[in-house]
Amino acid sequence: MRVPELAAVLAALLAAPFAEPAPEAPPAIDYAAERAVIARYQDANQRLQDAGWRLARGNSAFCPKVIPSIGLQLQDMASYGGPDIGRAALGLKRDFAVNAVAAGSPAALSGEFARNREIVRLEGFDPNDWPAKPPIDWDRTTRAHAHIDAMLAEHGGITIAFEGGGEARLVPVEVCASRFDLDAAGELAFADGARVIFPMLSSAYGYEEPLFAALLAHELAHNVLGHDAWLDRNGRRAKHVRRIEREADRLVPWLLANAGHDPEAAVRWMTRWGKENDTGLKLRRTHDGWDERADMMAAEVPLVRAAIAAEGKADWSVRFKREIDVPL
Ligand SMILES: [Zn+2]
Incomplete structure (x- = not known):
């Protein structure tokens, strides 16, 4: 669980930019600096949500588990190190507001969910009324x-109301069952079965979009192929990890193609990542070398192209060759 690390970093960031106090005056808080800190985090998160949605939505016809989603991510000031500062910086009366909506999602298409817009009701509940346990x-x-997920699954939609009046009724669409959460503190992306945790400091933020999506697709592949549960059942020996890593790599071109990217971007991602990170044996026990990984991804590309030529889609639920004994 890395989320508390995000909280710690945000807490440190939010606490940091105090102006030098005058001798008798209380310290002044630089709200513009606080807003800039939050905006940097939200910009990184926006790119993650957009790219994640494109993959999870584009592959929903092939994922073994799908969920109804509106593409809305919330923020709660109680999760920040300084809720009062966060509220003042963002101009909120209470705690809940829009964090991000994924491009192309029902929430985004409604046009109602501007970043930081304050939220006062999720169908029958005002989440601001739920007790919060300080500090974070x-x-x-x-x-x-x-x-939200329960409302969408059980009632086929949700009405969300905003501070100052106004509400939006949203109807979900199906996406592969995985969330994408930004980690402000970690260095490596990973998948836990239900979520992809992606580091804000990832060098992939400097990559062009299809290569950024390729790294994300590798992590999403772990979730849609059930790797975490398979390792739980079979043990996390290096030999096993190597097999699921190979399988995740090989699925990347398929996931990319269904998201509207060039499947070849998988190979370009691994080649670039490999050259930048080829510092020796750090991942060698559990991963093949980057050049072998790029070759394995390249071998999938003609299969993906053939599938699209035949059926207009890259149906990996039928055409992808598994390396572990789990039916899709
Ligand atoms: Zn992996």
Whole structure:
């Protein structure tokens, strides 16, 4: 669980930019600096949500588990190190507001979910009324997202109301069952079965979009192929990890193609990543060398292209050759 690390970093960032106090005056808070800190985090998160949505939506016809989604991610000031500062910086009366909506999602298409717009009701509940446990509480964010998911699954939609009046009724679409969460503190992207955790400091943020999507697709592949549960059942020996890593790599061109990217971007991603990170044996026990990984991805590209030529889609649920004994 890396989310608390994000909280710690945000707490440090939010606490940091105090102006030098005058001898008797209380310290002044530089709200423009606070807003800039939050905006940097939100910009990185926006790119993650957009790219993640494109992959999870584009592959929904082939994923073994799909969920209804509106593409809305919330933020709760109680999860920040300084809720009062966060509220003042963003101009909120209470705690809940829009964090991001994924491009192309029902929430984005409604035009109602501007970043930081304050939210006062999720169908029957005002999440601001739920108790928060200081100092840094992520439970309410999790609970709010779970409540939205439950409404979508059980009632086929949700009405969300905004501070100052106005509401939006949203109807979901199906996406592969994986969230994408930004990690402000970690260095490596990873997947836990239900979420892709992606580091804000990832060098992939400097990559062109299809290469950024390729790294994300590798992590999404772990979730849609059930790798975490398979390792739980079979043990996390290096030999096993190597097999699921290979399988995730090989699925990347398929996932990219269904998201509207060139499947060849998988190979370009691994070649670039490999050259930048070829510092020796760090991943050698559990991963093949980057050049072998690029070759394995390249071998999938003609299969993906043939599938698209035949059926207009890259149906990996039928055409992808598994390396572990799990049916899709
Ligand atoms: Zn991996």
